[in-house]
Amino acid sequence: MTLDTVVQAILDRGKAEAGAILEGARADGERMLSDLREEGRKALEETEGRAREGAARRRVQELARGELEARKIVLAAQKDALDAAYRRTLDRLRTIPENPEFLRRLLDANVAEWRPGGRVFSNAKDEALVRRTVGDRFAGAIECAGGVVIETADGTRRVDLRYESILRDVWDDSVKEVAEILWPSKVSKA
Secondary structure (H helix, E strand, C coil), rough: CCCCHHHHHHHHHHHHHHHHHHHHHHHHHHHHHHHHHHHHHHHHHHHCCCCCCCCHHHHHHHHHHHHHHHHHHHHHHHHHHHHHHHHHHHCCCCCCCCCCHHHHHHHCHHHHHCCCCCCEEHHHHHHHHHHHHHHHHHEECCCCCCCCEEEEECCCEEEEEEHHHHHHHHHHHHHHHHHHHHHHHHHHHH
């Protein structure tokens, strides 16, 4: 074997080894690139999934916020309607004609409060009627829609029988029922 042959054999073997190394490197590169692509695809899917979940969560929150705002608006409108009904009722109580029978019943039912030295107050419109019933126990006119206020002889207790007070008590006791009749809740429909 000649030196040229040996050199050529070494060069061929080197080229073959270099080719094998390059082929291995290309295969490793392709495998790493494939792995990176797979990791990128998974990362993209995870990111898209989190984005969808976040968007869905925000959508639910926005819907809930919108429903809450709508509920607040409805409740405010309902409260305004009830307040207007209360005011109209009180205005009508102020304008009803003198009702001697009702006032006598109030005074008779509470005679133990005013008869033994107590004092009775009424509005100016009902003063004559109340004065006829209680005599010198009448203590003066007060600003009210109607009814009476009775003060005990020692002044320690007042019985408030003004129309405003009676209306407020009846209103407080029945406003929920009235609201349920006007605006039935979903719970009662089921």
